[in-house]
Amino acid sequence: MKDGLVRDKGGESEKITINLGYVDLGRIDVLVQEGFYSNRTDFIRTAIRNQLTAEAEAVKQSIVRHTLELGLREYSRVELESLQAAGERLHIKVVGLARIASDVTPELALATIESITVLGALQASTELKSALAERIR
Structure with missing residues (x-):
């Protein structure tokens, strides 16, 4: 795994079809x-x-963003604004307590949070929880 990528094991592959000009x-x-x-x-x-x-770094970052976090995880307005500026979306997966800062607007949350899975508790304003209701699992 010299380049950080997991290599396909011999005989374990998926056939795909592509169209080329x-x-x-x-x-x-x-x-x-x-x-x-x-x-x-x-x-x-x-x-x-x-x-x-x-694209290895982008893949790595995506995997990290999709991993369950254990304990207390707070999402700040500044963090979500950075994601928005980078055009990225977040999949929140927390075992414990997930807290979305009180100064995060519903518009910012909708623009940056793709999904929320919390095994434990989610702390966010009623307005924010309402806006994200369809994304909370």
């Missing part, structure tokens, strides 16, 4: 014909692995 397919065939890749599948697998390596 004729020009892109032709360019792949040129690379195969010139010996850069053994076949089209080799090219596509390599391209996917390269892209996953390039």
Whole structure:
């Protein structure tokens, strides 16, 4: 796991189908014909692995954001505004107490919180809980 990615175990794979334009397919065939890749599948697998390596940090951050947190977790207005500025959405998963700061507006919460799963208690204003009702599991 040198590059931080989990590699596919031999024999454990999922078949996918993709549509490519004729020009892109032709360019792949040129690379195969010139010996850069053994076949089209080799090219596509390599391209996917390269892209996953390039996006490894984003994948890692997404996994971290989706992990259960244990104990007290408070979500501040500043934190949610940072997520909003980055165009990111949050999946809150807490075992314990999740608290959304009192200065978080329903609009900010709706723009940044995709879902809330709390095994324990959620502390937030009545207005906020009402706005997020469909996202609370």
